[in-house]
Amino acid sequence: MAVKEAVPAQDEKSAIDDSPLIEPIGFTPVQINSTRTRLFFTKRALMVAACLLLSLLVLIYLVIARSLIFETQPNNAEISISGFALPLGDGHLVLPGNYSYTISADGYLSKSGEVEVSSDGHSRHTVTLEKLPGHLQVETDPSVPVKVLINGSEVPNKNGLVENLSPGGLRVTVLSDRYLPFTREIKIEGLDNTYRLAANLRPAWANIRISSNPPGATVSANGKVLGTTPLNTELVQGDRVVSISLPEHKTVDVPVAVTAGVDQTLPTVNLGPADGLLRVVTTPEGAGVTVDGEFRGHTPLELELTSGKIHRLRFFKDGYASIEHTVDLSAGMERDLNVNLNAVYGRVYVTSVPSDAEVYIDGQYAGKSGQTFNLPAKSHNIEVRKNGYKAFDTKVIPSAKLEQTVRAVLLTREQARWQQVPSSYRHGAGGTMKLMRPNAVFTMGSSRREQGRRANEVMRQVSLNRPFYIGATEVTNREFRRFKRMHTSRHVNGVSLDNDNLPVVSISWIDAALFCNWLSDRDGLAPVYLTERGRIVGFDSAADGYRLPTEAEWAWLARYDKGTMRKYPWGNELPIGANSGNYADSHAAKLVPAVLRTYSDRYAATAPVGSYSPNPLGIYDLGGNVSEWIHDLYTIGTGLSSRLEENPVGPQDGDYHVIRGSSWRHSGLTELRLSYRDYGEGPRNDIGFRVARWIN
Structure with a gap:
């Protein structure tokens, strides 16, 4: 228990004097608002109100919003949607309206588009992304x-890299010299x-x-010198010529x-x-030259002659006497001969x-007229004229041994009215016939020096004026x-030869001749071919009906070009001109063993007639498409003959008939020439025919 110490009275008085005075202050009563108003504006009340409003908006959004779902391939693609879209499960929750979207994935092309989300229901869309192309790296x-x-077609590559290849299976071929x-x-x-491809x-x-x-001989191949013999060299595989x-x-x-x-x-x-070289010049120029009976050309001419052998040369020219010389040249010797x-x-x-x-x-x-004319012994054109008459025109080759007579029977204009016959017309089967008025002396066959020549192409002098x-x-x-x-031309390895506008094939020579007689009867003309029990036993050269063309007519039609004679259907030089005809091109590779790789005629076998350019006389397909049956019986002449054959119709006897012209099966130099001759009797799938008739 504490004991309070006694204070003296004086000290107590001093303490009281030093204490501050307590004084009253002014008082203002506080105005008190209502508790309800104070609670409404509190921070807590405002936050509660905001949450209630947000909840209401969310509720409204959930009620109005619709789901927008994209099913993608690949399924891991990223989806971007314009505007407000709430991700929800495997889709998005959006308000009704139009939205743009972009879907992308690694290795795929992105795809964008627009979708419309209606208030009626949910929206589901399937989107498949296209793969990006791949690449190929060839390492050899x-x-x-x-x-x-790639699949047979060359594609660009840079150091073996081929870019931008479509996904899928490919056949890759690597080529190198x-x-x-x-x-x-x-x-x-x-x-x-x-993709990396290792190619060994x-x-x-x-x-x-x-x-x-x-x-010590020089060896070369394809124009490149390889060395001198004896020689070991490398040659690339294939058929080579050294x-x-x-x-x-x-x-x-x-x-x-x-x-x-495989070494060899x-x-x-x-x-x-x-060989020795003989340079031959004649006066006058243009003389024909034969060496040991073989025609070698016209002067001036360079002749390569076998050395160490005596050769017999003969020179001849229309209007001049022929001359013979003998020549012997040593190896590599060059000599000039003037004749x-x-x-x-x-x-x-x-x-x-x-x-x-x-x-x-x-x-x-x-x-x-009525005179005798002394003329050089060469071909001359003799024309006889008189006012009011049609001129008479003929060719003659004078002979030093025999005087010749030209008897010109001049026709009046009335008598010459045959010239008023139409230049073309359509025969009873529907084909077009064209008028030809030849007045030509030309050489059939080909020179022995012509590349591709066959032995049956003996040269003949022919006059054609009928x-x-x-x-x-x-x-x-x-x-x-x-x-x-009921005739059918059949097919070859599934390629039809039987369409209406294709040339008829698979017919014999007799079939073609009987067609001509049928057509003559249909058009009211005298038949040319004489028959007994369905067999052809002869022909009437005076009849005006249909027949097969003679070999001379066919040769003139096929080769005549403004006074000269063509070598090939397209001209005188290789390569084959575009649109020249239907031959064995790359389209026929599955049908024939040899084809023209650099030429295209668009057809594997036969082509519709008239598909290519006509020749200078307006005739189609005399080269290519199908070979053609000829009126003449087949024979082979002997040697170079100076006898002029006028309008020949072929020999009297023979077992076969002539076939002229190349066909869709041919690609060789021999067959492509217009001088090429063949023969036969029975049908083939590359032989047809065309019709002709004389004008009487």
Whole structure:
């Protein structure tokens, strides 16, 4: 218990004096608002109100909003939607309206679009993304420049990289000089990924040993010098030709079939002495030259002659006496030979009905008819004219041994009215006939020096001056079936030959001749072919009905071009001109063994008649499409004959008939020439015919 210490009275008084005074202060009563108003504006009340409003908005959104779902391929694609979209499960919750979207994924092309979300229901869409292209990297062993083929077509590559390939299976072929092709089947994934293809290339060459006697000869192939014999060299596989040459010796071309990896030693090549060279000039120029009976051309001429042998040369020219020389040249020797030809004259007596007509020889006025003219022994054009009459025109070759007579019977204009016959018309089966009025002397056959020549192409001098009609196109299946309703030209390896506008094939020569007689009867003309019990036993050359063209007519039609004679249907030079005809091109590779790789005629077998350009006389398909049956019996002449054959119709006897012209099966140099001749009797799938008739 505390004990309070006693304080003196004086000290107590002093303490009281020092204490502050307590004074009253002013008082203002506090105005008190209502509790309800104070609670409404509190921070807590405002937060509660905001939450209630937000909840209300969310509730309204959930009631109005609709789901928008995208099903994507790939299923991991990213989806971007314009505007407010609330992710929900595998979709989005959006208000009704139009939305833009973008869907993307690694390795795929992005896809964008617009969708409309209606208030009626939910919206579901399926979107498939397209894979990005893939790439191919070809890596070769050994490392060499390559060409890359995709499914057979070359594609650009940079150091073996081929970019932007569509996903899927591909056949890749790798090509490189001097290596065998490498082929693999691969699958490109796409997705901008690169497929790496390792290609082990195998050599495409073989070692070839070449020797010659004498040695030291130069060896070349494809224009490139490989070295001198004896020689070991590499040749790329395939059919090769090696040329072996040595001065003063004949060059020898050796065919070599090279197989990759198979080495060969060729037999020793014996090089014979070189030919001699004889330069021949005649006065006048243009003389024909034969060497040991073989025609070699016209002067001036360079002749390569076998050395160490005596050769017999003969020179001849119309209007001049022929001359013979003998020549012997040593190996590599060159010599000039000048020959003067002596002119030869013949007598030609010209008479006319009516008399006193004017005679023109080679276009120059020569005098009145009834005279004898002394002319050089060469071909001359003799024209006899008189006012009011049609001029008489003929060709004659005078002879020094025999006087010739030209009797010109002049026709009046009325008598010449046959010229009013139409230039073309359609026959009863539907084909078009064109009028031909030849007045030509030309050479049938070909020179022995012509590349591709066959032995049956003996040269013949022919005069063709009898007018005739000729079918502008070959007879079609439609036309022939008017004669034989059930005929079929069949097909070849599934390619039809039987369409209406294709040339008729699979018919014999007799079938073609009987069609001509049927057509003559249909058009009210005298039949040409004489028959007994369905067999052809002869023909009537005076009849005006339908027939097959003679060989001379066909040769003139096919080769005549503004006074000259063509070598090929398109002209005189290779390569084949565009749209020249239907031959064995790349389209026919599955049907025939050999084709023209650089030419396209658009058809595997026969083509519709008239599909290509006509020749200068307006006739179609004399080269290509189908070969053609000819009126003439088949024979082979002998030697070069100076006898002029006028309007020949073929020999009297024979077992076969002539076939002229190439067909859709032909691609060789021999068959493509217009001088090419064949023969037969029975049907083939590349032989047809066209019709002709004489004008009487």
